Amino acid sequence: MTSTSPSQSTPANRGVAFQDALQVAAGIAAYSPSSHNCQPWGVGWATGAAARHSAAALLAETAEQNGADYGATQDEVEYLVLALDHERQLTALASHRVEMLVSCGAYGEILLRALAAQGWRADRVHFVAPTPAAHGPKDDDPGRIFGGRWPSAWVPLCVVRLSPAHTPSSDLAELRDTVRARHTNRGPYRPGRIDPAVLAGLSTSRSALSLFRAAPGDSEVTVRHVVADAERAAVAGLVSRHGGRDFSHRAAWRETHSFIRRDDADAESSGDGFTLGQLFGPLSWPRRFGMRIALAPATMRILRHVGYHRILARQLAAMVRRSPAAVALCLDDEAPGAGSVVRGGAVLADYWLGATRAGLVLHPVSVILQHDDVRAELEQRLGLSGRAFFVSRLGRAVTEFPPSRRLTASRVQRLV
Known part of the structure; x- marks a missing residue:
């Protein structure tokens, strides 16, 4: 190249x-x-x-x-x-x-x-x-x-x-300040509800500057906030039952693990991926060492036989259930073309920047979109039309996470 x-x-x-x-x-x-x-x-x-x-x-x-x-x-x-x-x-x-x-x-x-x-x-x-x-x-x-x-x-x-x-x-x-402040926060969120007016603004806001706005006939993006207890519980239930797939799928986990960096120096050198601190927040040295061993692909192949991947899925599900809201972004076309998906990414950027300005943080829960059967169940349970392409926890941070x-x-x- x-x-x-x-x-x-x-x-x-x-x-x-x-x-x-x-x-x-x-x-x-x-x-x-x-x-x-x-x-x-x-x-x-x-x-x-x-x-x-x-x-x-x-x-x-x-x-x-x-x-x-x-x-x-x-x-x-x-x-x-x-x-x-x-x-x-x-x-x-x-x-x-x-x-x-x-x-x-x-x-x-x-x-x-x-x-x-x-x-x-x-x-x-x-x-x-x-x-x-x-x-x-x-x-x-x-x-x-x-x-x-x-x-x-x-x-x-x-x-x-x-x-x-x-x-x-x-x-x-x-x-620049908003973009730099925007990053994934995988920690717990404050329990208080998010002002409905803030959510309504995020649902309808679209930058007038965006060149990627959908033209007539293109697939549109719908923003759906999940705030009701029953709906959040439904999403958490899907995560609990299926969230372990990412850990137990050998090729997927090997690929995921390849982006986990040993330390800040390793992350700085590679310029991509994430450290354990960016995944789990501040960690003591013994816990960081233990997590590094536990998450290694060879270890995960063994631990999945005793249900370790299901334990991790239940932990993530509990965080989804305790978050004040979740958000799903959907394209109205069930089989969108590449251009529509790129436009969807532009809407996601617009949404995430707006959420950052409002003092909110996100933690994508991609695993329930990565398998067609689970994604279809999510869409059915939430009454989503078209194709969901982004699902995330949404709330106000308790702990700051460092940017990657x-x-x-x-x-x-x-x-x-």
Whole structure:
């Protein structure tokens, strides 16, 4: 894979101001949520003639279909390509495909917000949905579309056009602080109920800046808060009965465990994953040592025979039951396309930032979405329509959890 990054090799005559804005935006978007903190995204900045031509052609096709007018001239615009990095994605379960696209959508949303806050507005998007050719070279191969500098492990998800705006869209410092404050909190939550007005605001809020807003005919996202005791108990019951699958599924747990870092230094070096402290909160040295042994894949293979995975599931279920609320995000299409799922990730980013501003924290409970039978039961019990793609505990934190480490911008960006 090419290692070229905007900071290493930027054409002297191309978008110097944009380069600076992109570096700042990438530093903020690096703190976007992703499963296991795997950060499966990539961003290509189209600076080469072939890549810019291809990006413009794809966006022109979308504009023509929508009857839109470009406005800005070709010399004023910049193009970014959001991608899924196969080398960083989770693959142990088929459902991880959806989780990876959601993660990429959340990253893309925060990246575009940070650019807009610096005066670079995204005004066009084209979702890429390649169809492999049956024989011979693929006409839609990313290397053919965006040129030879396109990383072979990246699959393009969408092309975005950005134009200079007269004024920044929002306060960059406020956005940076909110994004940095947003992280998963797996500890207990305060028992008091959450103000219904706050929940109502989170259910309906959608950023007017988001380029990933669903167009007419696209799958919409529904936000459903679970606050009634009986409904929370139903969700907790599913977690108790099925939450052990992640621990007992050999390939899934091996993949999960590969993201557990030995200590802060190991996490800092890798730039991804999480430490035991980020999973369980502050731990004494003996307990940290014991947890490291207990969670090792070889140990888990033995302990599952005595029901250890069920004990862990019941512990998580108890936390779900004691939380004041849970939240489910659903796409109204039961079989959404990649573009709809990416948009769903953008809505998730919008929701999580809004929750952070309201003083709330989240702890995703992904295990009840990772198996179709369990997900279907969840949707039936809560009366959800379409496909649930995110479920989480929601509340006010008792204990602060440290943020996890992030990859540098140069590891997720390329010039193409």
